[in-house]
Structures are given as C-alpha cells and as structure tokens.
Amino acid sequence: xxxxxxxxxxxxxxxxxxxxxxxxxxxxxxxxxxxxxxxxxxxx
Amino acid sequence: xxxxxxxxxxxxxxxxxxxxxxxxxxxxxxxxxxxxxxxxxxxxxxxxxxxxxxxxxxxxxxxxxxxxxxxxxxxxxxxxxxxxxxxxxxxxxxxxxxxxxxxxxxxxxxxxxxxxxxxxxxxxxxxxxxxxxxxxxxxxxxxxxxxxxxxxxxxxxxxxxxxxxxxxxxxxxxxxxxxxxxxxxxxxxxxxxxxxxxxxxxxxxxxxxxxxxxxxxxxxxxxxxxxxxxxxxxxxxxxxxxxxxxxxxxxxxxxxxxxxxxxxxxxxxxxxxxxxxxxxxxxxxxxxxxxxxxxxxxxxxxxxxxxxxxxxxxxxxxxxxxxxxxxxxxxxxxxxxxxxxxxxxxxxxxxxxxxxxxxxxxxxxxxxxxxxxxxxxxxxxxxxxxxxxxxxxxxxxxxxxxxxxxxxxxxxxxxxxxxxxxxxxxxxxxxxxxxxxxxxxxxxxxxxxxxxxxxxxxxxxxxxxxxxxxxxxxxxxxxxxxxxxxxxxxxxxxxxxxxxxxxxxxxxxxxxxxxxxxxxxxxxxxxxxxxxxxxxxxxxxxxx
Numbered sequence: 001x002x003x004x005x006x007x008x009x010x011x012x013x014x015x016x017x018x019x020x021x022x023x024x025x026x027x028x029x030x031x032x033x034x035x036x037x038x039x040x041x042x043x044x
Numbered sequence: 045x046x047x048x049x050x051x052x053x054x055x056x057x058x059x060x061x062x063x064x065x066x067x068x069x070x071x072x073x074x075x076x077x078x079x080x081x082x083x084x085x086x087x088x089x090x091x092x093x094x095x096x097x098x099x100x101x102x103x104x105x106x107x108x109x110x111x112x113x114x115x116x117x118x119x120x121x122x123x124x125x126x127x128x129x130x131x132x133x134x135x136x137x138x139x140x141x142x143x144x145x146x147x148x149x150x151x152x153x154x155x156x157x158x159x160x161x162x163x164x165x166x167x168x169x170x171x172x173x174x175x176x177x178x179x180x181x182x183x184x185x186x187x188x189x190x191x192x193x194x195x196x197x198x199x200x201x202x203x204x205x206x207x208x209x210x211x212x213x214x215x216x217x218x219x220x221x222x223x224x225x226x227x228x229x230x231x232x233x234x235x236x237x238x239x240x241x242x243x244x245x246x247x248x249x250x251x252x253x254x255x256x257x258x259x260x261x262x263x264x265x266x267x268x269x270x271x272x273x274x275x276x277x278x279x280x281x282x283x284x285x286x287x288x289x290x291x292x293x294x295x296x297x298x299x300x301x302x303x304x305x306x307x308x309x310x311x312x313x314x315x316x317x318x319x320x321x322x323x324x325x326x327x328x329x330x331x332x333x334x335x336x337x338x339x340x341x342x343x344x345x346x347x348x349x350x351x352x353x354x355x356x357x358x359x360x361x362x363x364x365x366x367x368x369x370x371x372x373x374x375x376x377x378x379x380x381x382x383x384x385x386x387x388x389x390x391x392x393x394x395x396x397x398x399x400x401x402x403x404x405x406x407x408x409x410x411x412x413x414x415x416x417x418x419x420x421x422x423x424x425x426x427x428x429x430x431x432x433x434x435x436x437x438x439x440x441x442x443x444x445x446x447x448x449x450x451x452x453x454x455x456x457x458x459x460x461x462x463x464x465x466x467x468x469x470x471x472x473x474x475x476x477x478x479x480x481x482x483x484x485x486x487x488x489x490x491x492x493x494x495x496x497x498x499x500x501x502x503x504x505x506x507x508x509x510x511x512x513x514x515x516x517x518x519x520x521x522x523x524x525x526x527x528x529x530x531x532x533x534x535x536x537x538x539x540x541x542x543x544x545x546x547x548x549x550x551x552x553x554x555x556x557x558x559x560x561x562x563x564x565x566x567x568x569x570x571x572x573x574x575x576x577x578x579x580x581x582x583x584x585x586x587x588x
Contacts (some may be wrong), residue, residue, distance in 0.1 A: 001278030008086025009280040009344070016333070016340045017092070023330035026054060030323070030493055 051120075051231040052317050058236035060327050063314055065239040065403025067305040068246070070156065070216065073397065074372045077347040078364040081279055083295045084286030089286070091147035091296035091339075098338045099511055100300040101332050102504045103468055103494075107306060109488040110322035111315025115411035116575035117568060120316040121415035122309045122467075123555045124562070128571035130474035136569070140551045141311030141467045143415045146408035148459035148547060149308075153408065154223065156477070157401035158215040159196065159373065160394050165215075167380070168390035175381040188377045192369070198445035200361040201536070203333065204443045216443065222434070223402065226407040228428045231317050235406050242399045243334075247360055249396035250342040256389045257350045263382070268358050275349030278360055292524040298513050304335055305407070307468025313411035320577055338400075351375055354382040369413035369449070372397065383512075409435070413549075419558025434550070441543055445536045454540035457527055460493040465519060474507040479571075 001009075053059040084288045114125030122142020126135045167174050175184045195212050197203040204210055228235040237558070262271035286292045311402045314485060316326065351360040363375035380390035409431065417425040445451035475484050485501055531537045562569045 001273050002281050005086050005277045005281035008089055008282050009276060011091075012086075012089045012280075012340050012344070012401045016131060016336045019329075019333040023333045026326050026493055027330050030056070030326075032288060 046326075047364060051104075051494050052319065054232040056322060056327060057458075058232070058240060059314060059322075059329050059513040060583060061092055061239045061243045061336070062149035062235050062403075062407065063305070063327075063331035065243050065400075065412055066244075066308075066310045066314070066407030067331065067335040067404075068338045069303075069400050069404040070160075070372065070397055071299075071303055072335065073343045073347060074368040074398065076128060076303065076339045076343045077279060078199055078368070078371060079295050079299045080344065081348055081364055083292045084283045086280045087220060087284045087287055088292065088296060091293045092300065095293075095297040095300040096304075096332070096336070098503055098507055099297055100304040100306055100368060101329065102473055102508050103305060103306040104311060104328045106472055106484065106504060107311040107323060108315045108328040109473065109484060110316045110475055110479070111312040112322065112324055113487050113575065114312065114392060115316030115318060116205060116577055117571070118484060118576070119418060119567075119569075120313055121417065121418055122312050122411060122549075124418060124558065124569065125312055125316060126471070126529065127559075129479045130470075130559045131478055133559070133570075135470070135474050135478065137555060138467075140548065140555055141408045141463055141470070142312060142413055143551050144460055144465060144544075144548055145309045145463045147435065147551075148438070148455055149243075149465070149545060150405060150408040150412075150435055151543075152442045152455050153401065153405050154220055154435075155216060157198075157370075157398060157405055158212065158219040160398035160401050161219055161371065162195065162212060162215040164398055166389055167387050167394055168351070172390060173377055173383065175377055176513035177381040181378065182379045183380055185374065188374045190374045191377070196449065197443075198449055199447065201445050201447040204446055205440065208300075213443070217538030219405075220439070223405050223409055224428065224432055225485055226406055227413055227431075227552075228424065231410070231423075231452065234459060235410060238406065239403050242403050246338075246396050246399040246403075249392045250338065250346070250400070252392045253396065254342060254382070256385065257353075258345050260350070260353050260383070263353060263384070267356065270353050271352060272349050273300075274344070275360075278352045278357060279344060294518055297511070301464065301468070302525035303339055304332055305404075307464040308489045309467060310407040310433075312471070313414055314407065316414075319491075320575075323491050323493045325486060325496060326493040341494065347371065347376070350379050350383070355380050359511055396476075407494050410465070414506055414560075416554065419554045420559065421561055424535075435549075436486075437539070438543060438547065441540075446541070447536070450534065450536045451540045451543075454531070454537050455544065458541065458544055462519075465512065465516045469509065469516060472504065472509050475507060481505045501561050529572075 053062075066180035067394055080092070096374075110125055110129045114120065114128055119125050119128060120137075123136050126139025126142065127133065129135065130138070163173070169422065173188065177189050192381060193199050197210075197212070226238050228234065229237075258272055258541070260272050260471050262268050264270055301307065318324070348360060348364070350362050351371070355363060363371050369406070376393065376552070380386035380393070383389055411425055413424075413431050416422065416430055417424060419425065422430070442451045442455065481501055481504065489495060531541055559569065
C-alpha cells in the first residue's frame with residue numbers, strides 16, 4: 001500500500017468511526033423523555 | 045375501520061437501529077468495495093463522502109421529517125404521507141412508488157437472503173460447499189460457480205418449482221416465514237426487538253471476520269507480495285485521475301444512494317411511528333453513520349484484501365468484475381477454502397450477510413403492511429394475509445424464472461434502481477418546494493438535539509434536487525435505452541416488467557380506495573391543516 005493509500009484509508013476510517021462515536025454519544029447521553037412530552041403528544 | 049392501538053417505537057435507539065438495519069445490506073460488504081476499487085480506490089472516497097453530505101444525509105433528514113409529520117397527521121404509508129406533504133393527489137399517487145419499491149425489491153431480496161442463510165448453514169454445519177483447496181484455483185472457482193448456479197436454479201427456468209423439494213426452496217420458505225412473523229408482531233415487539241440484537245450481533249460477526257482477514261499475513265510463501273498490506277493497497281491506493289471521469293461521481297452518488305436506503309419508502313414509514321418531540325436530526329445522522337461504519341469500516345477492509353491475499357491482483361480484479369453475487373457467492377467461497385479456519389469464518393461471513401439482509405427485508409414488508417392497513421382499514425391479520433399472498437406471488441415468479449437470474453435482475457433495475465431515483469426526486473422536491481423549506485426546516489428542528497447549519501437549507505432546496513435530476517438525466521441517457529432494448533428482446537424480461545405493472549396497478553387501486561376512505565373519515569389527506577397535536581385534537585388512531 002502506498003502512503004497516499006494509507007492516508008486515504010486512515011482518514012476515511014477516522015471520519016466514519018469519529019462520526020459514529022459522536023452520534024451514539026449524543027443519542028445515549030440525551031436527557032430521557034419527560035412525562036410532559038409524552039402527555040403533549042398523546043393528549044394534545 | 046379497525047380499532048387497533050397506534051404503534052410506536054419503544055425507544056429512540058430502537059428506531060435508529062431499525063433504520064440502520066434497513067440500510068445495512070449486502071451492498072455494504074460486496075458492492076461498496078467493488079465500486080471503490082474500480083473507481084479510483086482511496087480517491088473514490090472524495091466524491092463518496094461529498095455525496096453522503098450533499099445527497100444521502102439531506103434526503104434522509106427530509107424523509108425522517110416527512111415521515112414524522114405524516115405520523116402526526118395519523119398516516120404511516122408513503123402515498124398518504126406524500127399526499128399530505130405534497131398537498132394533493134398527484135403527490136399521493138406518486139407516493140405509490142414508496143410502496144412499490146419495498147414490495148418489489150422484497151420479491152427478489154428474500155431469495156438472496158435465503159441464499160445467505162443456506163450458505164451460513166453449509167459452512168457451520170457441513171464445513172463449506174465442498175471446495176477442495178488442493179485443486180487448482182480455476183477448478184475451485186468452477187465448483188463454487190456450479191454450486192451457486194445449481195442452488196439458485198440459474199441454469200434453467202422452473203427448476204426450483206418442479207415439484208421436488210429443493211434445499212433452496214426450503215430455506216426460502218423458512219426465511220419468508222421468519223420475516224412475516226416478525227413483521228406481524230409489530231413495530232416495537234417485532235422489528236425493533238429483532239434489530240436491537242441483530243445489529244450488535246452483525247457487528248460481532250464482522251469483527252470476527254475482520255480480525256481473521258487482517259491477521260492473514262502472507263499465507264502463500266511462493267507469492268509473498270500477496271499479503272494483507274498490499275490487499276489493503278488494492279482497495280485504498282488512490283488514482284486521482286479517475287476524479288475527472290463523471291462515471292466516478294455517478295458511481296459514488298449511486299453507492300451512497302442505494303446504501304443509505306433513502307428514496308426507498310422505508311424511512312418515511314419508520315419515522316411515522318415517532319413522537320412529535322423525538323429528534324430526527326441526530327437520529328437520522330446516527331443511522332447514516334452506522335451504515336457508513338459497516339460499509340467503510342468493515343466492507344472496505346474485508347472483501348478486497350481477503351480476495352487479494354489468495355487470488356492476487358488479477359484474480360481480485362476479475363472477481364470484482366463479476367459483480368455482487370459473483371464476489372459474494374462465487375469468489376469468497378474459494379477464498380474461504382484457502383483460509384485457515386475458513387469454514388468457521390465463512391459461516392460467520394454468510395451469517396453476517398443473512399443478518400444484514402433480514403434487517404433490510406423486514407423494512408420492506410412493514411411499509412406495505414402499513415399501507416394495506418390504513419388504505420383498506422382491515423385488521424392486521426387480514427392485511428398480513430394479503431401481504432403474504434402478494435409477496436408470495438411476486439417472489440414465486442422470481443423463483444420460477446431463475447435462469448440467468450433474469451427476473452431478479454429486471455426487478456433490481458426497474459424497481460430497485462430506477463424507482464429509487466424517481467421517488468427520491470419526488471420526495472425532495474415535495475419537501476423543499478411544495479411543503480416549503482420554511483415549514484420543512486421548522487419540522488426538522490422540532491425536538492431536535494442540534495441545529496443544522498443554514499447551509500443545509502440551501503442544499504436541500506437547490507443542491508440535492510439539482511444533483512438528483514442531473515444524475516437521473518445521465519442515467520436515462522446512459523442506461524435506459526439499453527434497458528428498454530433488453531426488455532423488448534426477452535419474453536421473461538417482458539413478463540417481469542408486466543409483474544411490476546400489475547403491482548403498480550394494484551397499489552394505485554388500493555390508494556384510490558384509501559383516498560375515498562380517508563375523505564369519508566374527514567381526514568386532512570391534502571395537508572391543508574396543521575397536525576392535530578398542534579390544534580388541540582387527539583389524533584390517536586389515525587387512518588386505521
């Protein structure tokens with residue numbers, strides 16, 4: 001593999017793994033749904 | 045009108061995994077590496093990631109927002125939701141494509157899924173497909189080809205339904221039954237629950253295969269250059285001159301498009317079961333990112349290096365040119381035959397493909413079932429029976445006309461390729477221009493965990509539709525005349541197009557029935573009013 005190939009591979013993997021990690025961090029650390037929100041949908 | 049409880053996702057992670065499961069399929073592991081290796085390797089990633097940012101993710105966000113909006117109006121099927129977002133019957137009937145695609149693709153995808161399960165069974169239980177690694181590679185390839193052709197009935201029409209109990213028919217029936225059972229159980233108890241363990245399990249299988257491939261070293265002492273490092277180079281070494289070729293950009297856009305399941309009629313249906321304050325921006329991004337992890341992270345590191353190590357550069361190039369099925373079912377079995385612990389790794393590989401396929405096929409059945417339920421107003425049981433009947437008929441047609449996989453190829457071209465372009469274009473134009481970008485932007489940010497750059501407003505309204513129209517025009521010029529000529533010359537292809545036509549007719553008639561029904565129920569099917577939850581009206585129950 002050439003240096004350019006290695007750079008392409010590493011950049012692509014870092015981008016994808018970084019994006020996945022950031023996304024799941026945001027999803028899993030989001031505040032739980034409040035009862036008001038549920039009420040808002042079901043009874044509005 | 046049946047009085048059934050409104051379905052909803054059990055958790056936010058559940059809907060993300062279900063959409064990701066829908067997106068991750070065979071294409072991630074077999075189509076992507078081939079496309080990348082043939083179109084510039086590492087340099088392919090430039091148009092690929094641009095297409096992801098300008099095409100895939102924006103269309104995905106628009107679909108998530110449209111789906112959730114439609115759900116708030118009490119609708120869950122593409123025709124009804126498109127009618128609401130596109131404000132009238134033209135968009136509603138164009139929305140029929142959003143049911144045609146999942147249903148039409150299911151007709152043949154279920155067969156491919158059953159092949160994956162059967163191959164996994166062969167590798168785990170029988171130790172492979174009887175390829176003798178001591179024989180020359182050409183002989184091994186012939187054995188793999190013969191096995192595939194015999195298993196799929198690719199040599200003769202009608203061989204699969206000739207009255208004998210073929211192994212492939214047994215696996216087809218098993219896989220069909222599993223799909224129907226899971227979809228019948230519903231959104232939360234069936235699809236979400238299954239995807240919640242299938243997606244992590246798929247990642248584990250992929251990691252096992254990846255670990256084996258990356259530790260292969262240089263297994264053939266006579267060919268030390270055939271090693272993993274050079275195999276990765278075959279996949280990733282860039283050739284920047286390919287960037288000046290429009291075909292590279294089309295290939296990248298096409299790959300993103302088919303990979304993310306956008307314009308497929310699935311996201312719009314899945315998102316309709318979300319709640320008003322559920323985030324769609326980070327959720328949509330997470331589902332796309334998960335798909336990219338499987339595609340770039342696993343697909344980009346496994347297939348080409350594994351083939352290169354045992355088959356060399358010329359063998360790998362030849363394998364890539366055989367297409368998805370050639371690479372997956374004919375070349376890789378030869379690779380597994382040479383590989384230490386190849387039977388086990390082959391089993392993990394094909395089981396991973398099976399999981400990728402079943403999480404996708406489930407997402408094809410649900411939009412159709414939802415459409416039948418809300419258009420006809422029948423019970424879930426009755427609608428499932430209708431769905432089984434229709435999909436059994438379509439799938440049996442593909443199974444019967446198996447010679448050269450002709451029927452499968454036609455459905456894949458006309459429904460799974462052309463249909464997706466058309467639906468995505470209709471959706472993004474309806475969202476950005478008919479529904480309105482101001483309203484669409486507001487809808488996307490309802491309950492959002494993050495705000496998007498205003499640049500994406502411009503992208504969704506102008507760049508994405510223009511990009512799609514250009515790609516579509518190029519596609520029509522490059523491919524359509526050949527497709528039409530091919531159909532005119534082959535009776536099986538004509539019958540396959542007839543099957544598509546009959547399916548469209550059925551869906552249009554059901555949409556007409558639904559339209560009358562929804563009007564009689566006083567539902568706002570032309571999207572003239574805000575959702576009920578904004579007007580203080582209980583919307584529970586919806587069109588069903």
